[in-house]
Amino acid sequence: MHIPDGFLSPKILIGTGAVSALFVGAGVFNAKKSLGEHQVPLLGVTAAFIFAAQMLNFPVAGGTSGHFGGAAMAAILLGPLNAILVMTVVLVIQALVFFDGGLSAIGANVFNMGVTGAFLGWGTYKLLLKVLPKGKSGLLGATAVASWLSVFAAAGMAAVELGVSGTAPLKVALPAMLSVHALIGIGEALISTAVITTVAVARPDLIPALRRPEAEGAAV
Template structure:
């Protein structure tokens, strides 16, 4: 669902940049007020894990692939504001370093996958909790529906933006985007449901209040998962993802424009002859970058808050 440069018109891109910057900034302020220093590294590990998981494209019917979006899982673990921050960091590193999604379209990608994904997942979860309470069967059902709905609504938002940009009629692109991503959303929902069920069993406090950070087993599990995902990255499906497949089928794939610069395109390291090794190393490097960006943003915001508090006392 990563939109490349060239698909969206300036009249669509610029407002989405403003909306995404405003909401992401608000999310960062909320996170810096509500979380402690011990919780921040845990969020960084989850963000790095989502980055690594997004490298694993899985095949869908019709020669199409999909990958975990992760916004619903992050929302169910930490709430929507932390989830928006996580997705913003993941998508920023993907665009800046790996040319996965356009730099000009980054605001739109943050809006579709981060903001829409997190807020929709939160709305689904809270609505089901309000109607059915905290019944035992409700949590996995809510997790599945939150993951599925977040993907489908993010895809429909993407389709609407393509239509507003004059690239393809809405009555053509919306059914195409919704149909393919309804299938991808099933896998997203199953992964989200399985992760929530696992964490509820082994670390119930993660699913009740805020995360408990700093315990070695959680760090070990998180880092091990990231390593496993990056080692599996060379096995990812080579089929086009949902948006790319729709663009090919509807004939607007040629509108995509390459990024202005190229660092580690397509999750490879230029000059390294072993393609599988290059993908694994690029994945590890990207996961470290995402982790570092989460921590740096949070510490920077905390530092500014501390300076303002100190100045107000003098």
């Protein structure tokens, strides 16, 4: 879902760029205040995983493919602001090293796949944890729905940006983007759930929702 140059109007580029810059700034501020030393290697490995998984386009219906996004997964593991930092690292490298995603559209791509994906994914996850049964099944259900929604909403945002930019009428772009990404979101949910399951088994202490209150703040 990397938007190339030429699709978005200057207004949208500047608007999404400004909002993304604000959130990246908040991420930097938040990290300076609260990023623990033990989380630093986790940022690295999450960025590496998201980059690699994004290369694995999987086929979906009718000659289309989709790939992993990763914002919801990162937000579940690291919190939404750290997730935005990780997504920004990946998107900047993709644009500068691999010519994937337009340079002028980097703010829009960070906004759609990073900010929207991380916050909506994280918010949905937190909400569902309260509603669903405690324990691993609730955790996985919340992960699946949150990650599906993160892709669906990012696609919706991209469609709105295309519509407002006058690139495609919103009534054409929105249903097309949402229907394709409703399918791609299933792949997103499967990958995120597989990762969170693996982490929940190997290192339950790394998932805040599985942490017992008395273990909070324990050395990692």
